[in-house]
Amino acid sequence: MKVKPTASESQLEPAASRLRCISCGSVSDSASQNFRCRRCGDLLEAFYPNWNIEGKLRPAGLDAAALKSLWRARRKSLLPIDQSGVWRFRELLPSVTDSASVITLHEGNTPVYDLPSCARSAGVDRLFAKHQGMNPTGSFKDTGMTVAASFAKQGGFRWVACASTGNTSASMAAYAARGAMRSLVLIPEGKISWGKLSQALDYAAVTCQLRTDFDGCMGILNEVVERMPVYLLNSVNPYRVEGQKTAAIELLEHFDWDVPDHVIVPGGNLGNSSALGKAFLEMKDLGLTSRVPKLSIIQAEGANPLVRLVREGRKQLRAVEAETMATAIRIGNPASWKKALRILEATGGSVEEVSEVEIAQAKAEIGGDGIGCEPASAVTLAGLKKLVKQGIVKPSESVVLLLTGHLLKDPEFTLKFHRGDLFSGTQYAEDAKILAPHQRAPIIVDASVDTVMKTLEQAEKAE
Numbered sequence: 001m002k003v004k005p006t007a008s009e010s011q012l013e014p015a016a017s018r019l020r021c022i023s024c025g026s027v028s029d030s031a032s033q034n035f036r037c038r039r040c041g042d043l044l045e046a047f048y049p050n051w052n053i054e055g056k057l058r059p060a061g062l063d064a065a066a067l068k069s070l071w072r073a074r075r076k077s078l079l080p081i082d083q084s085g086v087w088r089f090r091e092l093l094p095s096v097t098d099s100a101s102v103i104t105l106h107e108g109n110t111p112v113y114d115l116p117s118c119a120r121s122a123g124v125d126r127l128f129a130k131h132q133g134m135n136p137t138g139s140f141k142d143t144g145m146t147v148a149a150s151f152a153k154q155g156g157f158r159w160v161a162c163a164s165t166g167n168t169s170a171s172m173a174a175y176a177a178r179g180a181m182r183s184l185v186l187i188p189e190g191k192i193s194w195g196k197l198s199q200a201l202d203y204a205a206v207t208c209q210l211r212t213d214f215d216g217c218m219g220i221l222n223e224v225v226e227r228m229p230v231y232l233l234n235s236v237n238p239y240r241v242e243g244q245k246t247a248a249i250e251l252l253e254h255f256d257w258d259v260p261d262h263v264i265v266p267g268g269n270l271g272n273s274s275a276l277g278k279a280f281l282e283m284k285d286l287g288l289t290s291r292v293p294k295l296s297i298i299q300a301e302g303a304n305p306l307v308r309l310v311r312e313g314r315k316q317l318r319a320v321e322a323e324t325m326a327t328a329i330r331i332g333n334p335a336s337w338k339k340a341l342r343i344l345e346a347t348g349g350s351v352e353e354v355s356e357v358e359i360a361q362a363k364a365e366i367g368g369d370g371i372g373c374e375p376a377s378a379v380t381l382a383g384l385k386k387l388v389k390q391g392i393v394k395p396s397e398s399v400v401l402l403l404t405g406h407l408l409k410d411p412e413f414t415l416k417f418h419r420g421d422l423f424s425g426t427q428y429a430e431d432a433k434i435l436a437p438h439q440r441a442p443i444i445v446d447a448s449v450d451t452v453m454k455t456l457e458q459a460e461k462a463e
């Protein structure tokens with residue numbers, strides 16, 4: 001039996017990428033410390049000139065059918081890079097030339113579930129969830145982190161860093177530790193969940209809780225990376241975006257390349273919507289699919305700069321002071337708004353905002369289907385309900401929600417919700433009364449068989 005890969009098998013196939021500015025189009029092979037265009041300061045994106053062979057797009061010289069069967073065959077491989085649901089698709093990723101630099105925790109390979117009762121509540125026939133919370137550190141960030149952290153390792157960096165609402169920091173800290181690099185985390189003090197903070201600590205990050213919000217943390221980090229050789233791992237890093245594309249590839253592979261009508265994503269810093277959209281467009285260009293799904297982005301009402309930009313028809317994003325209990329998306333000045341806007345236009349998707357009460361209800365409903373997610377992920381279901389009411393999503397169309405984080409990321413939110421405390425003393429207390437049927441507070445009773453039996457009977461009657 002062969003267990004270990006041979007040296008030649010462990011080589012990564014080349015997928016040479018270059019970087020291009022999304023505004024002025026300048027092309028380069030290396031990025032500045034802050035991953036901004038050296039000429040105009042806008043964001044960069046990766047592209048692959050060598051996909052084009054004699055006028056046809058063929059990554060690694062392979063056509064669509066050959067790519068599909070190669071990716072499927074890799075599912076049986078014992079190589080760590082094949083067991084990763086990210087590196088399995090490496091023909092569509094930037095190459096790490098030295099395979100020893102690849103840092104993988106077997107990310108990706110996340111499940112797609114159907115959501116029968118959520119489908120009924122939203123009014124659609126076919127509703128699915130791609131659960132990115134089932135990644136190694138419990139969020140979608142791992143799919144991008146494996147790629148970008150591997151680039152940091154290959155570049156010989158000792159330190160990596162990010163500003164975060166919690167999930168990026170948890171993921172970065174894990175991949176840095178795994179790759180024997182040090183990590184610096186900047187998080188807004190008091191505004192991230194304990195679950196996420198504790199992950200960063202356990203994975204040995206130097207964790208600074210700054211008395212500011214996410215946008216303030218980002219501003220400070222941008223200056224730090226100018227002064228120190230620290231590798232920036234926020235989603236302005238185009239290699240993270242490339243890794244996050246793979247959730248879209250996996251999703252379509254799951255449906256045997258049959259494209260769903262709608263994909264719905266939460267919007268925070270807007271890296272993930274940009275990544276998924278880029279993947280859908282690339283897959284169509286490569287002939288892997290015949291069309292793209294409409295990709296819609298949902299924000300919390302209190303953190304809605306993209307919604308405002310689109311509704312008010314402005315050309316420039318105006319930052320907002322963000323406030324939402326869905327702390328993962330408490331972001332008022334999203335870095336990737338131009339990329340996200342382009343994806344909305346290219347796929348015909350919509351933007352929508354949802355209230356705090358709508359988020360809480362949607363989260364409980366997803367839990368009721370036995371799936372569960374963190375609050376930021378639940379905006380997708382809340383947003384879907386609105387899109388159905390507006391006729392933007394038709395009942396007969398197929399819909400996929402991107403659930404971005406695991407239920408256990410924010411147990412405090414869930415406990416407060418079920419105890420009925422989440423909105424007490426807030427402006428939402430009155431509206432929150434509609435949540436009562438979804439609340440299941442723990443019941444404290446005497447330790448006797450009779451009381452437990454009585455509780456059971458009461459619960460049965462209440463159904």
Ligand code: F0G
Nearest residue numbers: 164165167168268269270271272404405
């Ligand atoms: N859902 C979850 C659970 C998140 O953690 C985030 C972002 C998003 C959605 C939004 O994704 O920023 O790509 O639009 N979390 C970042 C962080 C900002 O620092 O963990 P996005």
